[in-house]
Amino acid sequence: MSNLPIGMFDSGVGGTSIWKEIHSLLPHEHFVYLADSRNAPYGEKSPDEILRLSIKNTEFLLNKGCKLIVVACNTATTNAIDYLRNTYKIPFIGIEPAIKPAALNSKSKRVGVLATKGTLSSTLFHSTAQNHAEGIEIIEQQGKGLVELIEKGALHSASTRALLKEFLKPMIAKDIDYLVLGCTHYPYLIPIIKELLPEHVTIIDSGEAVARQTKAILEKFGNLNKTLDFGTHRFYINTDVKVLEPFVLGVDAQKEVRFLDF
Secondary structure (H helix, E strand, O other): OOOOOEEEEEOOOOOHHHHHHHHHHOOOOOEEEEEOHHHOOHHHOOHHHHHHHHHHHHHHHHHOOOOEEEEOOHHHHHHHHHHHHHHOOOOEEOOOOOHHHHHHHOOOOEEEEEEOHHHHOOHHHHHHHHHHOOOOEEEEEEOOOHHHHHHOOOOOOHHHHHHHHHHHHHHHHOOOOEEEEEOOOHHHHHHHHHHHOOOOOEEEOOHHHHHHHHHHHHHHOOOOOOOOOOOEEEEEEOOOHHHHHHHHOOOOOEEEEEEOOO
């Protein structure tokens, strides 16, 4: 069991930001990553459709023999992870906006959250905010259009910058001191966001915490890969492989990117 791969799925390329964090912490693990870019973004879909896609993605990864699945998508986590955990026997790791550390460390008591509609409207998001952000003003902003631009390869475009400027403006006006990124696509926007935000604002995402949780769960069940060889990494995408390839370059690992008619 310990030699089996870790499975990951996202509505596209964004979950590679999580893959990089887990691979950095667990370089001997094998990975199978599924980018469901044909259906991106999940954040604009109904809860039933998000659940259907999450089940489909999970069963693909189970057929690849995965020992653990990381739901590398905030929207899929908030809408589907309870069902997945109750239905399948392997462990699932979810992604939630890092509201708790932001709320605990905020001095202005105002925290911005940039996320998709599907995440911001979910019960899990509101319960997390309620439980961990008492006395904190949460300024929510739907990042409508950002995922589509990233999936099109327009990460550094004028359109992306213009949207970010529009979305961050009300947060700056409220004098936030923390910005929580509530979508796994958004860490790729950090260089632009830093240019647009005041220097004192701290940007926070869930990547490192998810990597630590993945390691902890594998240790708990005795499923860490014990080999000293470095892991292999298989990526599947149901649109053009050229969309995904730039997001996995620069990482020292044995990688293969394939098109999947899925």
